[in-house]
Amino acid sequence: MSPVLFYGVPSGCSFGSIVALEWLGQPYRLSRVEMPEVVTGEAYRRINPVGETPTLLTADGAFLSESMAILNHIGARGVDRGIGFAQGTxxxxxxxxxxxxxxxxxxxxxxxxxxxxxxxxxxxxxxxxxxxxxxxxxxxxxxxxxxxxxxxxxxxxxxxxxxxxxxxxxxxxxxxxxxxxxxxxxxxxxxxxxxADPAVAFAHAVEEQRTAVSAGGFAGEVAFDQALAGIGLAA
Structure with a gap:
């Protein structure tokens, strides 16, 4: 299963996680979360009780929230690409x-x-x-x-x-x-x-719902309700 990043719009700090996933170059999907309407709703709080973005559904099927935690998770998978480093160094x-x-x-x-x-x-x-x-x-x-x-x-x-x-x-x-x-x-x-970085241009286009050309591993966007249904958490 490829990871799914639940990202917040407009202008959520989850933008940085989209850029990092692009730099990582491995398959991932995105799920758009409108703020403040959806992010504070009961359905989203099933995956993040705090009601904030971003949240990452990892390849192992676990939910991870808070930008620092998500970025370090991405970094651990991208040591060979130089975007993160081995713990203890x-x-x-x-x-x-x-x-x-x-x-x-x-x-x-x-x-x-x-x-x-x-x-x-x-x-x-x-x-x-x-x-x-x-x-x-x-x-x-x-x-x-x-x-x-x-x-x-x-x-x-x-x-x-x-x-x-x-x-x-x-x-x-x-x-x-x-x-x-x-x-x-x-x-x-x-x-x-x-x-000027292609990954940043991609993240802007995703947020603004323009045609977004991925230079990484973007495997498509999944609607929030569909993402929940796919993991057995449908409203």
Whole structure:
């Protein structure tokens, strides 16, 4: 059985897992989950009680959630492709360190801004959340830019899972305009390089329901209800 990634739209952080699966090059399928309607519903909570995307149905038939866990699962299958590293190596530790920063500081910086947008905050609440969020986003960009330095990719000479996760979060700035990425030329350079990557172009096309040309192992999309029925969890 090929894995199935349940990915969230619009603009879910599951974008990075789609990119990583493309880089892996092994067969996989996708299942689209609308947010917030479907992701918070009873049917989706049968596979992820937290009601968040992404969730991966692995080749072994197990459900795995949380981006860091899914990316490390993909990475373990892609050591020979250089997108992940063997556990216990210094490279694995560096990758996990970067993924942790992206998952907490970089992702977390946008949380106040998403809250204000999704909950219709107004007045003082909107102002406070906006100022707090923008300050956090500026700091996260400055810190990540310093970590990247003049390296072509986040961990050095070639792309890894960290770069896949980065691009899925970095695009959130297009919603919130919290920073001008040009003020962080290291990150702008990385962002532009990733935007030109075929796997990233594929993930954008999938989200936008345009014709998507896979350079990896994409084996088709399965409707959410059909995916549940196929594993005996039909509503």
């Amino acid at each position: 210094p490279e694995f530790d560096r990758l996990n360190q970067m993924l942790a920063f992206l998952n907490t500081s970089f992702f977390g910086a946008y949380v106040p801004l998403w809250y204000a947008l999704e909950h219709g905050s107004e007045g003082t609440e909107k102002q406070v959340l906006g100022e707090f969020g923008r300050a956090k986003v500026r700091k996260a960009h400055a810190d990540l830019s310093a970590m990247l330095g003049d390296k072509p990719w986040l961990l050095g000479g070639h792309r890894t899972l960290a770069d896949a996760y980065f691009i899925g979060i970095a695009r959130w700035n297009e919603y919130h305009q919290a920073v001008d990425r040009r003020d962080y030329p290291n990150l702008q350079r990385l962002f532009d390089r990733l935007q």
